[in-house]
Amino acid sequence: MFDSGVGGLTVLKALIAALPDEQFIYLGDTARLPYGTKSRETVARYSVQAAEALADYGVKCLVVACNTASAVGLPGIREHIENVPVIGVVEPGAEAACATSVSGHIAVIATEGTVRGGAYQEAIIGKRSDARVTACPAALLVSLAEEGLCDGPIAEGIAHHYLDPIFSRQGERVSKPIAGRHLGIPDTLVLGCTHFPMLAGAIRKVVGPAVRIVDSAETTAHTVRATLAKTKEQGGVPARRASVRFLATDSVERFVRIGSRFLDRPIAPEEVELVDL
Amino acid sequence: MFDSGVGGLTVLKALIAALPDEQFIYLGDTARLPYGTKSRETVARYSVQAAEALADYGVKCLVVACNTASAVGLPGIREHIENVPVIGVVEPGAEAACATSVSGHIAVIATEGTVRGGAYQEAIIGKRSDARVTACPAALLVSLAEEGLCDGPIAEGIAHHYLDPIFSRQGERVSKPIAGRHLGIPDTLVLGCTHFPMLAGAIRKVVGPAVRIVDSAETTAHTVRATLAKTKEQGGVPARRASVRFLATDSVERFVRIGSRFLDRPIAPEEVELVDL
Numbered sequence: 424m425f426d427s428g429v430g431g432l433t434v435l436k437a438l439i440a441a442l443p444d445e446q447f448i449y450l451g452d453t454a455r456l457p458y459g460t461k462s463r464e465t466v467a468r469y470s471v472q473a474a475e476a477l478a479d480y481g482v483k484c485l486v487v488a489c490n491t492a493s494a495v496g497l498p499g500i501r502e503h504i505e506n507v508p509v510i511g512v513v514e515p516g517a518e519a520a521c522a523t524s525v526s527g528h529i530a531v532i533a534t535e536g537t538v539r540g541g542a543y544q545e546a547i548i549g550k551r552s553d554a555r556v557t558a559c560p561a562a563l564l565v566s567l568a569e570e571g572l573c574d575g576p577i578a579e580g581i582a583h584h585y586l587d588p589i590f591s592r593q594g595e596r597v598s599k600p601i602a603g604r605h606l607g608i609p610d611t612l613v614l615g616c617t618h619f620p621m622l623a624g625a626i627r628k629v630v631g632p633a634v635r636i637v638d639s640a641e642t643t644a645h646t647v648r649a650t651l652a653k654t655k656e657q658g659g660v661p662a663r664r665a666s667v668r669f670l671a672t673d674s675v676e677r678f679v680r681i682g683s684r685f686l687d688r689p690i691a692p693e694e695v696e697l698v699d700l
Numbered sequence: 701m702f703d704s705g706v707g708g709l710t711v712l713k714a715l716i717a718a719l720p721d722e723q724f725i726y727l728g729d730t731a732r733l734p735y736g737t738k739s740r741e742t743v744a745r746y747s748v749q750a751a752e753a754l755a756d757y758g759v760k761c762l763v764v765a766c767n768t769a770s771a772v773g774l775p776g777i778r779e780h781i782e783n784v785p786v787i788g789v790v791e792p793g794a795e796a797a798c799a800t801s802v803s804g805h806i807a808v809i810a811t812e813g814t815v816r817g818g819a820y821q822e823a824i825i826g827k828r829s830d831a832r833v834t835a836c837p838a839a840l841l842v843s844l845a846e847e848g849l850c851d852g853p854i855a856e857g858i859a860h861h862y863l864d865p866i867f868s869r870q871g872e873r874v875s876k877p878i879a880g881r882h883l884g885i886p887d888t889l890v891l892g893c894t895h896f897p898m899l900a901g902a903i904r905k906v907v908g909p910a911v912r913i914v915d916s917a918e919t920t921a922h923t924v925r926a927t928l929a930k931t932k933e934q935g936g937v938p939a940r941r942a943s944v945r946f947l948a949t950d951s952v953e954r955f956v957r958i959g960s961r962f963l964d965r966p967i968a969p970e971e972v973e974l975v976d977l
Contacts, residue, residue, distance in 0.1 A: 565843070580854050677812075
């Protein structure tokens with residue numbers, strides 16, 4: 424699996440929980456992060472380079488654990504990497520949102536690149552033609568998660584800044600389609616960036632208990648498990664616990680320090696190898 | 701001049717004001733931003749590449765309008781670019797801080813890369829051996845400035861988060877050296893990142909009126925003017941107003957949208973050329 428940095432470690436955490444006997448290689452392209460503010464062409468090129476580097480390790484499944492790369496990089500990756508299933512985080516998130524939402528009115532917060540690329544909007548409408556999607560870029564939430572400011576007044580203030588325009592329109596309730604039109608607020612919120620599950624507590628406080636929150640890390644883990652089961656590839660060499668190897672394109676020290684928080688277990692510097700793409 | 705992105709446009713703005721007859725080429729390495737979280741080696745390599753690209757235009761002076769690149773990239777650039785004065789933003793900022801501070805107790809806020817590199821600390825102590833430097837990374841201020849959230853409760857909340865530990869220690873006043881020791885809080889704050897002048901209003905509210913704020917954009921512009929005057933290079937081909945050419949390594953659209961705020965005048969898409977380093 425690869426991500427632009429440490430955000431994808433929330434997906435790795437979910438994958439380890441779902442597939443405890445597998446061996447994982449996690450590549451963080453930390454020298455070129457963030458992908459979220461870069462152009463479509465640049466992200467697509469970086470994604471193919473990262474995927475090719477991982478294919479050299481003989482992987483049986485490739486997870487694109489980055490929303491921006493999933494949104495714009497999948498076709499290019501699938502062209503270059505043959506005979507290996509390639510799974511992004513956008514499709515599973517969109518599918519879960521469509522299954523979860525009652526009204527079909529779904530909000531997505533993500534990086535600027537993901538929102539502007541329109542991948543969630545397309546994937547959701549493709550699966551559920553009655554859906555209405557409200558997508559909003561929420562760049563500061565990425566920096567907040569990396570700074571470790573995941574709760575408290577600053578995190579909640581910034582969550583309000585992005586989410587109030589979507590969820591706090593005066594006098595409106597959770598959307599119920601009336602004659603096929605959605606008049607209220609969304610009933611489902613997709614966390615369309617792998618950093619955002621770190622802020623789930625603050626986000627929940629702001630949107631209230633009625634809104635369903637879809638975390639694409641968990642839904643992606645289910646898709647990967649189902650894909651491996653289908654191809655009978657699950658397990659392989661059984662391990663007592665999931666083994667993980669980390670590759671980073673820059674600053675092992677920062678990867679270890681911030682990544683440990685995202686993975687929710689300590690990463691040792693000797694587990695991380697510096698690589699060049 | 702070059703910067704990792706749009707932050708250096710605050711320096712360009714100061715340069716245009718100080719040298720209205722010059723021709724400027726501004727390179728934003730937007731495909732590889734931010735430099736502030738990357739390792740010393742990576743930033744040094746990127747800096748040399750950016751400097752070499754600009755040297756090909758036959759510039760008479762090269763300004764490194766990025767604190768992180770100034771902090772770690774100058775020796776490498778000076779090795780590769782001969783016969784052109786190379787001016788960073790750290791030295792002028794440090795000099796202004798030493799001249800401004802009465803007590804010699806100086807605070808610096810900057811990116812993680814700049815603070816960890818220790819360039820401001822070294823430059824200040826090198827100029828004023830009695831100085832004491834309190835340096836603090838303030839990464840979120842970069843994202844805030846790029847999001848345009850330059851004032852209001854979120855900007856002030858985050859400024860409090862970084863600055864209160866330095867400036868709001870209960871019962872302490874602005875530092876006066878007693879027998880050579882600094883016991884109080886700093887009397888001077890260096891904005892050691894080119895993004896931070898955008899937040900000067902919020903920062904001023906938080907530190908109060910007694911603290912002197914040093915903005916290295918202005919001090920760098922003075923140094924450039926003095927350097928050109930010394931080498932009799934000022935002016936050259938007189939222009940009715942400063943002419944500027946913009947180069948960016950990614951996303952012209954984003955450069956135009958966010959850069960216009962930083963430069964404080966509209967940048968037209970046709971003024972920006974996409975280049976590869």
